Each structure stands twice: as C-alpha cells, then as structure tokens.
Amino acid sequence: MTSINLTSPQPEALNAAEDVQGRSLWQDALRRLLANRAALVSLIILVVVGLACFIAPSFLPWTYEQIDWDRMEANPPSLETGHYLGTDTLGRDLLARVLFGGQISLTVGILATFVALLIGVSVGAVAGFLGGRVDQALMRFVDFMYTVPLTFFVIILMVLFGRNFILMFLAIGCIEWLTMARIVRGQTLTLKNKEFIEAARAAGGSTFSIIARHIIPNVLGVVIVYVTLTIPQVILIESFLSFLGLGIQEPMTSWGMLISEGAAEMETTPRALLVPAGLMTLTLFCFNFLGDGLRDALDPKDR
Amino acid sequence: MSILDIRNLNVRFATQDGEVSAVNDVSLSLTKGECLGIVGESGSGKSQTFMAAMGLLAANGRPTGEILFDGKNMIGADEDTLNSVRGDRMSMIFQDPMTSLTPHMKIGRQLGEVLIRHRNVSADEARAQSLAMLKRVQIPEAERRLDMYPHELSGGLRQRVMIAMALMCSPELIIADEPTTALDVTVQAQILDILRDVKDRLNTAVILITHDLGVIAGLADRVAVMYAGRIVEVGDVRSIFADPRHPYTRGLLACTPRLDAAGDGLMTTISGQPPNLQKLPTGCSFHPRCSYVVERCKAERPALESIAAGRAKACFVDVRAT
Amino acid sequence: MLSFIARRVLIAIPTLWAIITVCFFLMRLAPGGPFDGDAPVPPEILANLRAAYNLDKPVMVQYVDYMANLARGDFGPSFKYKDFTVNELIAQGFPVSAQNGLSALILAIIIGIPCGILAALRQNSVADYTVMGFSMTGIVVPGFVMAPVLILIFSIGLKDTPFQLPAGTWEGGAFKHRILPVFCLSLLYIAYLARITRASMIEALRQNYVRTARAKGLPFHQVVVRHALKTAMIPVVTFLGPGIAFLLTGSMVIETIFQLPGIGRYFVQGALNRDYTLVMGVTILSASLIITMNIIVDVMYGILDPRVRHD
Numbered sequence: 001m002t003s004i005n006l007t008s009p010q011p012e013a014l015n016a017a018e019d020v021q022g023r024s025l026w027q028d029a030l031r032r033l034l035a036n037r038a039a040l041v042s043l044i045i046l047v048v049v050g051l052a053c054f055i056a057p058s059f060l061p062w063t064y065e066q067i068d069w070d071r072m073e074a075n076p077p078s079l080e081t082g083h084y085l086g087t088d089t090l091g092r093d094l095l096a097r098v099l100f101g102g103q104i105s106l107t108v109g110i111l112a113t114f115v116a117l118l119i120g121v122s123v124g125a126v127a128g129f130l131g132g133r134v135d136q137a138l139m140r141f142v143d144f145m146y147t148v149p150l151t152f153f154v155i156i157l158m159v160l161f162g163r164n165f166i167l168m169f170l171a172i173g174c175i176e177w178l179t180m181a182r183i184v185r186g187q188t189l190t191l192k193n194k195e196f197i198e199a200a201r202a203a204g205g206s207t208f209s210i211i212a213r214h215i216i217p218n219v220l221g222v223v224i225v226y227v228t229l230t231i232p233q234v235i236l237i238e239s240f241l242s243f244l245g246l247g248i249q250e251p252m253t254s255w256g257m258l259i260s261e262g263a264a265e266m267e268t269t270p271r272a273l274l275v276p277a278g279l280m281t282l283t284l285f286c287f288n289f290l291g292d293g294l295r296d297a298l299d300p301k302d303r
Numbered sequence: 304m305s306i307l308d309i310r311n312l313n314v315r316f317a318t319q320d321g322e323v324s325a326v327n328d329v330s331l332s333l334t335k336g337e338c339l340g341i342v343g344e345s346g347s348g349k350s351q352t353f354m355a356a357m358g359l360l361a362a363n364g365r366p367t368g369e370i371l372f373d374g375k376n377m378i379g380a381d382e383d384t385l386n387s388v389r390g391d392r393m394s395m396i397f398q399d400p401m402t403s404l405t406p407h408m409k410i411g412r413q414l415g416e417v418l419i420r421h422r423n424v425s426a427d428e429a430r431a432q433s434l435a436m437l438k439r440v441q442i443p444e445a446e447r448r449l450d451m452y453p454h455e456l457s458g459g460l461r462q463r464v465m466i467a468m469a470l471m472c473s474p475e476l477i478i479a480d481e482p483t484t485a486l487d488v489t490v491q492a493q494i495l496d497i498l499r500d501v502k503d504r505l506n507t508a509v510i511l512i513t514h515d516l517g518v519i520a521g522l523a524d525r526v527a528v529m530y531a532g533r534i535v536e537v538g539d540v541r542s543i544f545a546d547p548r549h550p551y552t553r554g555l556l557a558c559t560p561r562l563d564a565a566g567d568g569l570m571t572t573i574s575g576q577p578p579n580l581q582k583l584p585t586g587c588s589f590h591p592r593c594s595y596v597v598e599r600c601k602a603e604r605p606a607l608e609s610i611a612a613g614r615a616k617a618c619f620v621d622v623r624a625t
Numbered sequence: 626m627l628s629f630i631a632r633r634v635l636i637a638i639p640t641l642w643a644i645i646t647v648c649f650f651l652m653r654l655a656p657g658g659p660f661d662g663d664a665p666v667p668p669e670i671l672a673n674l675r676a677a678y679n680l681d682k683p684v685m686v687q688y689v690d691y692m693a694n695l696a697r698g699d700f701g702p703s704f705k706y707k708d709f710t711v712n713e714l715i716a717q718g719f720p721v722s723a724q725n726g727l728s729a730l731i732l733a734i735i736i737g738i739p740c741g742i743l744a745a746l747r748q749n750s751v752a753d754y755t756v757m758g759f760s761m762t763g764i765v766v767p768g769f770v771m772a773p774v775l776i777l778i779f780s781i782g783l784k785d786t787p788f789q790l791p792a793g794t795w796e797g798g799a800f801k802h803r804i805l806p807v808f809c810l811s812l813l814y815i816a817y818l819a820r821i822t823r824a825s826m827i828e829a830l831r832q833n834y835v836r837t838a839r840a841k842g843l844p845f846h847q848v849v850v851r852h853a854l855k856t857a858m859i860p861v862v863t864f865l866g867p868g869i870a871f872l873l874t875g876s877m878v879i880e881t882i883f884q885l886p887g888i889g890r891y892f893v894q895g896a897l898n899r900d901y902t903l904v905m906g907v908t909i910l911s912a913s914l915i916i917t918m919n920i921i922v923d924v925m926y927g928i929l930d931p932r933v934r935h936d
Contacts, residue, residue: 147919148644149911152892156651156904159896236767243769244877244893256769263773263882267781274777277770284765357840362748382845390842397840402833407855407931416851417841452931468841 029221032297039293042286049283053102060084062093064100065251077271088272089265097253098276104254105280108169109235113227115173116234120180121223125211127181128188139185142178150175151237155246163249168241172234180226187219221298228291232284239280255280305332305371306475306508307356307393312368312378314351314360314532323580325351325364327532335475336506340523340540342516342555344577348532349512353478357395358385373475391421394469398481400461404453410437410464411449417471436467440497459490466497470505477501478510483518495522516555520544525613528552531578531588534607538614548616548623550595587618595620626927630920637916644912645905649691652901653684678704700906705898711906714891719910722875722887728807730872733814738861740815741822745857746849748827756819763816772809772882779805806883810876814868821860829857855929862929866922870914874907 033039062068062083068091077086085095127138154171161167191197191214200210239256241247248254255276262273314326326348333339343349355366356377370377372393377385389395397403405413414436415429424432430449437445440463453461462482469477479498483491499522502509511523519526519540526543528536528551536549547553554573575592578584584591590600599619607617675681679690694701700711744756779790790805829835830853838852839845875889884890888907895903926933 144640144643147640147912147916149908149915152904152908152911153648155892155896156648156908159899159904160651232765240767240769240878244881246893246896259769259773263769263776266773266777270777273773277774281766281770284767285761288761288765359836359839386842386844388842389840395840397833397837399833403837405834405838405852407929408851416843420841420843420847454932465837468837 029294029297033293036293036296038289039297042289042293045282046286046290049102049279049286050106053099053106057096057099057103060093060096060099062096064096064253065092066096067091068093085275086269086271088261089269094272094275097258098255098279101253101255101258101276102279102283104165104248104252105235105238105256106283108165108172108238108254109231112169112172112176112234112238113230115170116176116180116230117223117227118177119174120177121184121216121219123177124181124184124186125188125215125219128185129192129207129211129215131189131192135185138181142181145175145178151240154237155241158241158246163247165248165252168238168247169234172237176230176234176237180223180230183222183226184219187222188215191215191218225291225295225298228287228294232287232291235280235284235287304335306335306373307510308332308369308371309352309356310369310371312352312355312366312370314348314355314364314366316361317363317365320581325532325580326355326366328368329529329532329534331527331534331537333476333508333510335508336502337525338502338509338511338523340519340526341510341512341529342514342519342526343529344514346531346577346580347529349529350480352529353395353480353510353512357389357393357478358382359395387421390417390474391472392474393476393478394472394474396462396465396469396477396479396482399485400458400465401485403465404461406453409450409452410456413453414449414464414468414471417468421472432471433467436470437464439470440464440467441493442467458486459493462486462490462494463497466494466501470501473505474507476508476510478512480512481514482511484513484515491518498522516544528555531580531583533588533617534615535589535618536614536616537607538611542611542614546623548610548614548621549618550593550620550622551589553622554592595622626924630924633920633923637920641909641912641916645692645695645909646688648905648908649688650684652905653687678702695909700909701902703895703900703903705895705900705903711902714903715888715906715910718875718886718888718891721885722880722889723873725803725806725810725879725885725887726869726872726875728803729811729814730869732807732811733818736811737815737818738822741819742826742849742854742857744819744823745826745830753823756823760816760819760823763812764820768809768813768876768878769882771812772805772879775805775809776882806879806885809882810872810879814872817864817868818861821864822857825857825860826853829853832856859926859929862922862925866918866925867915870911870918874911874914 033043057064068081068083068087070091077084083093083095085093085098087093088097123138123142127135154175157171158167197210197214200214205213235255238247238254239259242254242256243260245260248257258276259273259280262269262271262276266273309329309331312326312329313324316323316325325346329348329352331339331352341349341352351360351364354360355364356370356372358377358380360366366378368378372388375384375388377388404410411430411433414433415426418424418429418432419426434445434449437448442448442460442463448456448460448464453464456464462485466482477498482498483494486494495518498509498511501507502522509522511519513519523540525537525539527534528543528549530551536543536547536552538548543552544556547556551573558573573592574594578588584601586602586604587593587600588604590596593600595618597620603619605617605619607615609615672681679687682690691701698712700715703709703711703714706714740756740760744753747753783789790801830849832853835848835853838848843851875885875887875892877889877893879885880887880889881893888910891903892907894900895907
C-alpha cells in the first residue's frame, strides 16, 4: 500500500493540499510528458501545423478561393508564380487551400470536442454525484444512444438543416459526448465518498458548487487525455462527411473535401490528393501519440 | 538420495527501476518422501525459489545456479524437458484456488488433461482416474463435480481439486505454495490432513511454503526460514520450534499465538517493515529490525554456518546467551 | 437462455421504435422537401406528387401509415428512384454490401487475430512493434485516404503490369476487381482486431490459471489455445458485434470510392437527394442489425465465460 501512495499522486493531493502540492502533481505530469519523445515531437508538430493553418495563409501570395486566371489548369509547384505547391485543376493555390482546409477541420475538431466536453462532463458528473434514479435514467439514455447508428443521424441532420459549419460541429459534438460521460461518471463515483467531498458537504456546500469546485477539477486529468483523443475522431467524422459531399460546402473547404477533390484528379495531379491526405494523416497521428503520452503522464497507475 | 538439490540459486528480476534480487545464494536439498517447510514473510523469496524450480518465473526473472531434480538441472533446461517433468514427476499447488483454475473448463477436463498429456490415456480412462482422484481428496459427490465449472465450487473444494490435479500422475515432489492461506481456518485443517495423508501413503516429497509456522508444525520434517531472499536458519522441525537460534525465527515463533503458553495476552510482532528488496540494508538484512543487533551486523553479512547436526543459521549472535 | 434472448428482444423493440420515431419526425419537421430540386416544380404537379407519396396528410396520419406499413415489412416507395420501392433497392444493394463486408470480415479475422496473438506472445519484440505500428496506421489513416492512395499505387502506378488491380466495376465479379475494395474495408478492422487481441491476450496470459496450466506440463501452444484464448476473445467479440453490423450494412466511403452498388452508397445518394424513405429504410436496417448483433454478443459472453450464464 505504501508504495502505491508514494508513486501515484492521489487526486486529493490536488485539492486538499494547497498550491504547492497541486503544482507538483502537474509538474510531475509535465516532466513525464516531456520525457516521452513521441508525445513531445507530436506536440511540436501540432503547434507548427496549427500556426501554419491559422496564421500562414495571410502571408501567402494567393488566397484559398482565388483563381489564377493566367493558369487555369493544374500547375506544377513554382517559386516564381507564388504557387509553392502548385495549383489544382481550377488554378487555385494548393498550399493556401490545404492550410485553409486545415483551419476549418481543426476548428470543427476543437469546437465539437468542446461541445462534447460540456455535455459529457455535466452529464457524467451529475449522474455520478447524484446517483440513484437520476444516474440510472442518464446512463440508460447513454446506453440507448450507443445502440443508435449515430453517423446516420448526423448525416440526416446535415442534409435536413443545411450543410453549415455551426450545425456541423454542434451535431458531431452531440454524438461524441457518450464516452466522456461514462468516464467522468466513473471517476465521480470513486471521488464521491472521499473525505474532502464529505467535508465540503458538511461545510454546507451546495451540490452545484461541490461538483464545480471539487469534482470537476479532480477529473480534469482524465478529461484532458480524452479531449486529446476526441479531437482527431471529430476531424475524421468531419472529413468523412465532407468527403462524401455531406459536410462543408463550397466555397469553404476542409481536408475531407480537398481529399475528395484530389482523389478525382489523382491520375493527372497526384499531389492534389497526397498533400491534404498527408497533412491530415500527420495531424491525426500526432493527436493520437500526444493522447497516449498524456495518458501515461497523467495516470502513472496504468503503466 | 535427494530428489531436489538446489545449489547456490540466485533469482534476479529486471525491472524499470533496475535489477532486484529476489533469491540470493540459496542452497537446499530434499530427500524422497521428506517434507520441507519454507517459512518467511512475503517478499522473502520463498515462492520464487520454487517457481524457478518449476521454470515458471515471470519473463523478466533470471535464475542462476543449479536446481537438480533427480540429478537433472532445471535451470536452462528447454521448455520440452521442463514440460515432461512438470505435472508428471514434479507438480505444484498454488495459493489462490479461486483464480488458479481455468474458469471456462469443466473440472473433469482440467484434471484429465494432465493424464492425457503425460500418460497418453484415452478420454474415458482419464475421466475414470480423475473421478478416483477426486474421491481420494474427499470431495463429496465427486461424480457430479466432474461436470461442474470451477465457479460452482467453494474455495475449499477448489483447493482439493488443485491438490487432485497435482496428484494425477503420482509425482515424486509436490510444491505447495501457501496452500491454505486463502481458506477458512476449518477448511485449512482439512487441506493439511489431505496433504499429510498423501505424503504418508504415497511417499511423495512435499515442499510446504508458508508464512504460518503453525501450518508447518504438523506436517514438515525440516524447516528452512527465509528472510530477504536468503536462508537464515535451517533445522529439523522439533529443534527449530524448541530452540530457535536466529532472532528472526524467534520473532516468528513469538508471533504465532499459542494457546498452551502462559502469556500476558498481548500479541507479539516483529517491529519494522518487511525489507525493500531494492534498498536492502548493509550487513545482515535483518539488522534494522533485530533486537539482538550488534555493531558487526551492520557492516558484515553473516554466512549460513552449521551449528549442530542438520542445523545451520546465519547470525553472529548466540541468541541463547542473551 | 431462451428467456434471456426473449427478454433482450423485448427490450430491443422500444429502442428500435424510438429510433424510427425520432428519425421520422426529424425528416417531416425539417424545412424543405424531397421535391424542391434545382428546377422549380409547378404547384399543381407538386400537389399531385405530394398526394401520390402521401405527404399531403397531417404528420400524425403519415406516421401511423408509415408504422403500419413497416409492421408489414414495407418500407414504402423511394422518393427519387421513382419506379422502385425501398424494399427493392435494399434487396439489390444488401447482397453487394454484405458480400463485400463478409469478405472484409473474414480477411480481418484471419489476419488481425493471429497478428494480435503473435504480438502478445512476443511482447516487445520486433514482430510486436511491427504489428502495433501497422495497427496504429490502420486505425489513424481513414479509409477515404487509404483507398485513393492504394488506387493511386495499384490501379494507376502499376498500370500495365501484372500487379495492377482495377478499381471499381464490381458487377463483373472478377476476383481481381474485389481485392482493393475488400482490403480497404478490412484495414480498419484488421488494425483494431490486432490491437484488441494483443491487449486481451497479454491480460489472459497473466492470469493465475495460465500458470497452473503451464505447471501441468502442457505444451505452450496448448496452454494458449485451451486455457488463454477463450478469455482473451471476450473483448474481441465485444468489438466484433457492432463491427459486423457496420460491415454488413456497407461502408459509405468504400462503396462511393469504388462505385459499388451497395446500401452504403444508396444511403449517401438518398441523403444527397433527400430521399426520405430510402434513408429511413437503410437507417432502420442498420439499427436492427446493430441491436441484433449486440444480443448475439451477450449470448456469446455466456459461451466464453460460464460465470456469465443467462438463465
């Protein structure tokens, strides 16, 4: 028993003790994360990809929808024309399109995960903390949702209510919260009977304040890991829908659409497929490695 | 003629935090039909010594030295050689009968497959002999139990099944690793009776690994006491109980509640924690917990030295004199 | 056992009903209809169309009609493929999807599970890292990237060589034409099966009863097959249950890329054309398959582990 207490920081340490111990837990996790080379490299790549997608387009000579009227067919990469990766068959700059597509895909990924996070953490924490009938009802609902072919529903929603950006991340967020809710509920159940929660309750804390101030901060570690693993899943769903023509619409674009366009012209211009496909795959790999690294760093018990 | 002869056995485990020595320079021998008790706390290396003999160490464990079973070295033996001995001439009974039987196989099949493997008998013959063996270990309604799954049996019955399984091929040596620890006290006594019966009737050598001296008293001929991977005292069971010469053995005996001894009613315990194998103290590993400690114990490790016929101890202090 | 299945089926009926109902009302309440295409339709024709497809009645009446037809196994007429009923479309598409899906399933099982077992038995070896590397790739790289890239390599890059693999034209039925779609479909499942099998096998090999089996002197392969494998298959079955349902109902991506006339493509086409009855039909089929497979998975648990007996 003693050895377990020494090596694995208990959640109480975060809360019961003041900043000193709280910080050292996170510092400990950070140290472990930095020691994990795959995770560290992934983090750096993700930052670079993110900066490139969100900032670089404004420094490029061409925008993503601008047609180069002088070259209205696929052009090879060239420094002189300013098409560093060439153009697509309509004469639009490939690099600008890929970076802008990345901006949309990443934004959908992050916003939808945020929606999933809000729903999942609230449902999970409430179910776990209140227990009893509320818990049963909420978990039955989650079980039910698991048996529903959810991607079909997202597609139906997208088709019915117009394929727009906001609906896109809301709809995806609304199907990705299930696992998050289960995980948070499990964590909450184990936390619920810990002494510091009892103390907060004895001190007259309301249910809401106990959940907000004691439960949620303590499930943060698990949630961060799961968020890192949900973002790539959302990017996949978004790209999948856009690939099928059921997602983002012209003139907007995303990695999935670019891959779909690239696949159509791959016989003549393979780079139109390979560039967006490569960048998206790289991003997905990095999110997965980072998520695994975070899991190891924040939850040493698992190792 | 010794059936098992362990010479200078060392077992080391490679872990993330470096190498851990679980067994250090252990030598032991056992003659046919003899029962040797091995006593020690958890982490004393008592189980790992005999896991090494069975070739069942975890993948990161490395044994060195010699373990001669009927003259053949089990260390470095290939899997086929080990498999021809295991379950046939040497078998093992494990501590936890609740998890040591395969949950998805019927009892009859689990027993029978030992015979089919080593005696090459038909399925019917294996079943008949399994039934006989279940009766021998006094399992009621044995016929019905053959077609049951382990979870349908109580802990005591499952341990009897484990014993029956170990006996299927009438082995020359049975290693019983804490066979009664997981069981109720009343069931413990029944299991020990069965082991005693086996030993007496079949002339099987038995190694009884336990942390409970009470279990040893009724069954063992000789006792070896282990601490932090080393043997600290060996001797025949009577003299060890009557006249323990190592402070640790004395401590263990004092911990064992005795109804006949007049006492103050307080439980005696050995002070301090069991040793951390990664950070063993210098000198004698027991010195931080020892009430007889002298300066020399902290610097130098006492060797296991003979003190009388068949008796040895590893301690600088003559415990009787203090 | 029978009563367990009966109970599960009884629970499944309201679940399915809820899915159908939500789906139905979503479609009827949404703005726009199946007939507002690109060219505006004259009002009187639109009215005729709506009457022909029963859309002029109150929503509740439509719902009752739909459910009544459904109870007789009738999914109604397709809104876009004018001469076909949804039943006919599904009857055409399902065999294609199921054939492709079953082939992919078999491929995934015969590659994924053995690879996972191998990786578990040789943990931290080169073989293990190789299998896990491929598995990670298979999980991360989506089908709509993998399929075009493989087409680029095998159909375009290796054109006019003996290794060329044609993409598309399923109907011909030649074996060569089916290699790429089946392989692309199975990749994700191979990857997941390898990863899940490895993890559960490592866990199973750690169990005390595996040690007991080794102590009996059984050869290692018997220890693995007889004593460890069954327990190790429990998570695999959990994954395969819904997995089989998805495989059988066809992959939207693979069927679109390879132009297979399966129900996955019908669904995409139906969604793009707002062909409500077709979309509903495929959704109901898929949901029923998922629910059925989940019941089968629960029954399998009892077979794999006698401690979970349903009585």
